[in-house]
Amino acid sequence: MLIKTQGNGFNHPVTSEITDRAHYEGRRDILKLMATGVAGGAMAAWASRQALAQTPGLVQRPGKLATLNAKPSMVAGATTVEKPTAYKDASSYNNFYEFGTDKADPAANAHTLKTSPWTVEIEGLVKKPGKLGLEELLKLSAMEERLYRLRCVEGWSMVIPWVGYSLADLIRHVEPLGNAKYVEFVTLADPKTMPFVGSRVLDWPYVEALRLDEALHPLTLLAFGMYGEVLPNQSGAPVRLVVPWKYGFKSGKSIVKIRFTDKQPATAWNKAAANEYGFYSNVNPNVDHPRWSQATERRIGEDGLFAKKRKTLMFNGYEAQVGQLYAGMDLKKLF
Amino acid sequence: MRVVLNQRLSSKFAKPLAFALALLPFVWLVTAAALDWLGANPAEALERSTGDWTLRMLCVVLAITPLRTMAGLPALARFRRMAGLFVYFYAVLHLLAYSWFDMGFDLADIAKDIVKRPFILVGFTAIVLLTPLALTSFNRAIRALGGRQWQLLHRLVYMVAVLAIVHFFWMRAGKHNFAEVAVYAAILGSLLGWRVAKAIKKKASQPSSMLRSQL
Numbered sequence: 001m002l003i004k005t006q007g008n009g010f011n012h013p014v015t016s017e018i019t020d021r022a023h024y025e026g027r028r029d030i031l032k033l034m035a036t037g038v039a040g041g042a043m044a045a046w047a048s049r050q051a052l053a054q055t056p057g058l059v060q061r062p063g064k065l066a067t068l069n070a071k072p073s074m075v076a077g078a079t080t081v082e083k084p085t086a087y088k089d090a091s092s093y094n095n096f097y098e099f100g101t102d103k104a105d106p107a108a109n110a111h112t113l114k115t116s117p118w119t120v121e122i123e124g125l126v127k128k129p130g131k132l133g134l135e136e137l138l139k140l141s142a143m144e145e146r147l148y149r150l151r152c153v154e155g156w157s158m159v160i161p162w163v164g165y166s167l168a169d170l171i172r173h174v175e176p177l178g179n180a181k182y183v184e185f186v187t188l189a190d191p192k193t194m195p196f197v198g199s200r201v202l203d204w205p206y207v208e209a210l211r212l213d214e215a216l217h218p219l220t221l222l223a224f225g226m227y228g229e230v231l232p233n234q235s236g237a238p239v240r241l242v243v244p245w246k247y248g249f250k251s252g253k254s255i256v257k258i259r260f261t262d263k264q265p266a267t268a269w270n271k272a273a274a275n276e277y278g279f280y281s282n283v284n285p286n287v288d289h290p291r292w293s294q295a296t297e298r299r300i301g302e303d304g305l306f307a308k309k310r311k312t313l314m315f316n317g318y319e320a321q322v323g324q325l326y327a328g329m330d331l332k333k334l335f
Numbered sequence: 336m337r338v339v340l341n342q343r344l345s346s347k348f349a350k351p352l353a354f355a356l357a358l359l360p361f362v363w364l365v366t367a368a369a370l371d372w373l374g375a376n377p378a379e380a381l382e383r384s385t386g387d388w389t390l391r392m393l394c395v396v397l398a399i400t401p402l403r404t405m406a407g408l409p410a411l412a413r414f415r416r417m418a419g420l421f422v423y424f425y426a427v428l429h430l431l432a433y434s435w436f437d438m439g440f441d442l443a444d445i446a447k448d449i450v451k452r453p454f455i456l457v458g459f460t461a462i463v464l465l466t467p468l469a470l471t472s473f474n475r476a477i478r479a480l481g482g483r484q485w486q487l488l489h490r491l492v493y494m495v496a497v498l499a500i501v502h503f504f505w506m507r508a509g510k511h512n513f514a515e516v517a518v519y520a521a522i523l524g525s526l527l528g529w530r531v532a533k534a535i536k537k538k539a540s541q542p543s544s545m546l547r548s549q550l
Contacts, residue, residue, distance in 0.1 A: 088375075089375035092375060093374065093375035097510075101510045103374075103376070104374065156376060156379075199511075201510055201511045202511075273509075291454070291509065292452065293448070293451075298378065300376055301375060305368065305377055305381075305436060306435065306436070309437075309439065
């Protein structure tokens with residue numbers, strides 16, 4: 001007599017036990033639905049993390065601008081597990097002085113910015129200087145989606161899903177010469193489309209710079225998009241820099257020129273107030289701005305009105321990745 | 336025309352109406368905060384707008400006497416105390432917003448911040464100077480102090496106006512953004528200037544009282 005036991009290898013589950021293929025594949029949709037608030041409450045936070053882990057896009061696309069496809073980044077530290085800031089906040093609360101000094105000004109005024117055609121000029125100590133069109137730049141390397149913390153020097157922060165690739169890919173493409181030590185980023189200053197170029201706030205064009213090793217760090221991002229779409233004008237379209245361990249102003253917007261030099265370039269805020277804004281401007285809770293503390297920050301859209309501000313992290317939480325760039329430096333002096 | 340205006344200002348509805356108008360910004364801010372209409376950074380929006388309204392109320396209260404004199408509207412005088420108390424009301428809200436939203440009511444942090452940041456010190460001094468004015472705004476206090484003493488004390492508001500402008504200027508200095516500061520400075524400056532001019536004229540016409548403070 002044949003006795004069926006669990007021990008033999010010919011036992012198969014009955015068909016009723018097998019999850020229907022449509023249901024199995026529907027799991028992601030359910031997670032996404034939950035993430036967008038249908039399930040609400042505490043479940044949503046768990047579900048959004050699950051959905052993020054499962055789908056190529058880190059966030060729901062806002063559906064406002066052209067899609068910019070990307071794969072999740074594999075660079076260490078490039079995808080924080082924090083909750084992304086709402087697109088509405090990230091695209092309406094901006095510092096982009098060419099369009100006005102109030103946070104609401106850029107979103108209101110930047111529609112005049114003409115982002116096509118666009119070229120970025122490569123200058124200075126490189127083997128391959130010249131002009132790169134936006135199309136060329138977009139194709140230069142594979143697009144990655146990265147979720148970075150953004151800490152503004154003013155004491156607020158956001159979490160932004162950027163789309164772009166490591167600036168290092170471009171730098172290697174243009175082959176810097178051995179004596180190149182710094183990289184300078186010149187941004188657009190067009191008085192015809194930017195109403196506040198010419199105001200006395202800063203010297204125009206807005207210029208920022210990094211040491212070459214900082215620029216080559218894989219976390220230094222050349223960004224073309226955010227939230228799965230091309231950058232909105234107020235966020236620095238069509239191409240900008242994102243250096244997540246430095247205060248936001250170090251990440252120039254709407255870049256038109258990248259210059260390789262052997263001397264430390266003069267940067268916009270450093271020229272305006274050298275005692276307040278150092279060349280490095282690494283996020284550092286232990287070095288206060290002369291006019292306010294940098295120990296804490298307010299996360300936009302997340303920390304309630306009456307919540308205590310959250311602690312600011314050394315190098316904005318990227319110390320493990322970038323700390324060694326500053327080994328042996330006195331960060332109180334070289335702030 | 337002037338007679339009609341004086342009549343209107345003396346009507347029993349004028350004061351409640353002015354009170355409601357002066358309270359409107361507060362009602363608006365509370366509503367907007369509750370309904371999330373204050374944008375990405377509501378804390379900052381509340382801190383800034385309570386400061387703006389303090390400055391505006393200062394302009395209103397300091398405009399009353401020049402208007403009363405130049406336009407011949409004695410009926411305006413009875414609005415002065417209320418306007419002054421509204422300056423203090425918005426100033427207290429401003430201090431409260433800062434202490435709560437920025438400092439989490441941490442008194443040690445607030446004390447450190449006042450010492451560390453000159454513009455906070457100036458703003459804090461202004462509200463400290465306003466406090467005895469608000470505390471002595473009722474009739475019995477005026478009688479207890481005596482009219483002359485009371486008036487001298489309440490001239491501190493001129494100092495407060497200057498401190499408020501310095502505070503605002505310093506706050507905007509980071510962005511070299513002085514357009515609005517200039518507007519408030521021009522308004523408050525001319526209102527204070529009018530008083531200086533009047534005092535000088537008075538001194539010139541009564542040389543015997545030269546030694547007495549007439550500002």
